[in-house]
Amino acid sequence: xxxxxxxxxxxxxxxxxxxxxxxxxxxxxxxxxxxxxxxxxxxxxxxxxxxxxxxxxxxxxxxxxxxxxxxxxxxxxxxxxxxxxxxxxxxxxxxxxxxxxxxxxxxxxxxxxxxxxxxxxxxxxxxxxxxxxxxxxxxxxxxxxxxxxxxxxxxxxxxxxxxxxxxxxxxxxxxxxxxxxxxxxxxxxxxxxxxxxxxxxxxxxxxxxxxxxxxxxxxxxxxxxxxxxxxxxxxxxxxxxxxxxxxxxxxxxxxxxxxxxxxxxxxxxxxxxxxxxxxxxxxxxxxxxxxxxxxxxxxxxxxxxxxxxxxxxxxxxxxxxxxxxxxxxxxxxxxxxxxxxxxxxxxxxxxxxxxxxxxxxxxxxxxxxxxxxxxxxxxxxxxxxxxxxxxxxxxxxxxxxxxxxxxxxxxxxxxxxxxxxxxxxxxxxxxxxxxxxxxx
Numbered sequence: 001x002x003x004x005x006x007x008x009x010x011x012x013x014x015x016x017x018x019x020x021x022x023x024x025x026x027x028x029x030x031x032x033x034x035x036x037x038x039x040x041x042x043x044x045x046x047x048x049x050x051x052x053x054x055x056x057x058x059x060x061x062x063x064x065x066x067x068x069x070x071x072x073x074x075x076x077x078x079x080x081x082x083x084x085x086x087x088x089x090x091x092x093x094x095x096x097x098x099x100x101x102x103x104x105x106x107x108x109x110x111x112x113x114x115x116x117x118x119x120x121x122x123x124x125x126x127x128x129x130x131x132x133x134x135x136x137x138x139x140x141x142x143x144x145x146x147x148x149x150x151x152x153x154x155x156x157x158x159x160x161x162x163x164x165x166x167x168x169x170x171x172x173x174x175x176x177x178x179x180x181x182x183x184x185x186x187x188x189x190x191x192x193x194x195x196x197x198x199x200x201x202x203x204x205x206x207x208x209x210x211x212x213x214x215x216x217x218x219x220x221x222x223x224x225x226x227x228x229x230x231x232x233x234x235x236x237x238x239x240x241x242x243x244x245x246x247x248x249x250x251x252x253x254x255x256x257x258x259x260x261x262x263x264x265x266x267x268x269x270x271x272x273x274x275x276x277x278x279x280x281x282x283x284x285x286x287x288x289x290x291x292x293x294x295x296x297x298x299x300x301x302x303x304x305x306x307x308x309x310x311x312x313x314x315x316x317x318x319x320x321x322x323x324x325x326x327x328x329x330x331x332x333x334x335x336x337x338x339x340x341x342x343x344x345x346x347x348x349x350x351x352x353x354x355x356x357x358x359x360x361x362x363x364x365x366x367x368x369x370x371x372x373x374x375x376x377x378x379x380x381x382x383x384x385x386x387x388x389x390x391x392x393x394x395x396x397x398x399x400x401x402x403x404x405x406x407x408x409x410x411x412x413x414x415x416x417x418x419x420x421x422x423x424x425x426x427x428x429x430x431x432x433x434x435x436x437x438x439x440x
Contacts, residue, residue: 035186041067041159042356044179044192046166046205048075050141051324051341052198053148058349060158061437064356067190068158069181071165075142075149082138082250082257083335086126086425088342089133094433098132101147106139107251111417112424113237115286120237125417126425136425138251141338164188166199169208169320176209176319194361196348197322198341201308201329206322215310216381218331218388221267222305223260227282228292229253240285247285248332256289258282259305259332267304275299307331307388309381315374316366323348323369328377333384334424340380346431347372376428383423 043059045052048070056068084106092098112124126134152158163184170178170189178191197205206213229251236256240247248259260282262270270278275297283290296302311328315321324341331337351368355361409416 044190045196047198055345057152060155069164075145084137085339086131090131093132106137108135110135114239115237124420197326201325203326218307224303227256315370321366343431
């Protein structure tokens with residue numbers, strides 16, 4: 001139904017003050033002025049992250065009117081996940097976008113390596129996967145989202161509203177009929193047949209819907225920082241473990257994005273020990289960056305990521321569906337969160353797209369999305385919880401023993417690397433573009 005997008009602006013909350021010289025309003029003394037813009041669309045998506053942008057693109061390709069609300073002016077925010085896994089690259093291939101996508105600067109990693117107590121070994125091998133690309137692409141998330149926005153923008157049925165933050169749901173009885181949002185110009189009210197909450201782990205819309213969240217608790221947080229890449233430095237391992245500490249290094253070309261794991265809620269304690277002690281702990285895990293770490297001088301260069309793992313018991317209400325981190329918040333472990341969110345978006349487009357086009361969408365169709373995607377989320381969250389509590393937890397006494405056993409097994413039995421390679425690379429129940437929607 002292209003062309004359904006309609007908007008109008010109304011004056012609201014305006015107080016008229018009489019002018020003694022006539023009956024017209026006195027234009028210089030409005031006590032308060034606010035505007036309300038109203039938009040109608042078929043599907044309103046709150047959140048311009050991987051899940052929201054992928055779903056918006058897929059629905060627009062199918063000719064469905066879709067409006068994506070993104071609260072920021074752009075996608076350029078650091079310390080977000082950068083891993084584009086083989087499952088997502090396969091979707092790009094099925095969409096006919098892979099060649100253009102791979103022209104974006106990125107690093108390819110056909111294997112994931114870990115360094116434990118100074119010894120490196122491969123923990124995941126993607127060479128056996130039944131995909132076009134047998135590697136993980138490390139790409140800044142803003143480049144990925146800009147690519148999706150550009151592709152979606154080629155369709156007349158797509159709208160991306162930047163600097164537009166979803167703040168509440170609009171309802172008729174128990175049914176969601178739209179979204180209230182805040183913009184620099186005033187309030188926006190979007191009426192839609194379906195609202196999709198893709199607004200992340202701190203989702204406002206899932207809270208407004210009163211959906212119950214099961215929190216699994218995570219014993220760690222992550223400190224993110226940039227470290228300049230030493231000249232001539234070879235590609236590093238992804239993970240470094242030693243002395244009960246764990247760190248991730250993501251290759252961004254001219255610098256590393258470093259994720260240093262600390263016990264939950266201990267950032268203040270780390271700062272109290274001082275910057276010199278923090279630099280020493282990082283350099284002890286990866287001595288080849290010691291010189292670059294020396295330039296770290298201010299805590300403003302270190303960002304805290306509070307790690308959470310939770311999952312909604314119910315992902316939907318009449319007229320509302322939650323996907324991505326809004327439905328199941330993931331930790332950074334294994335970098336699977338982005339790709340799981342994208343799989344949610346593909347399943348949503350496949351399952352509800354035809355019903356949106358036909359105007360026949362019912363809540364049972366939304367439940368089908370949860371039925372299909374809940375098990376993969378459960379399995380991956382269970383693996384993440386295990387890793388946090390047994391391997392990556394700085395407080396765990398058996399960290400060294402567990403990592404040592406794994407390193408020995410993976411060095412001596414290379415075929416074991418295929419198991420994490422498949423879990424990380426494809427996940428559980430990978431989704432595919434519907435055959436009739438493939439190609440450019």
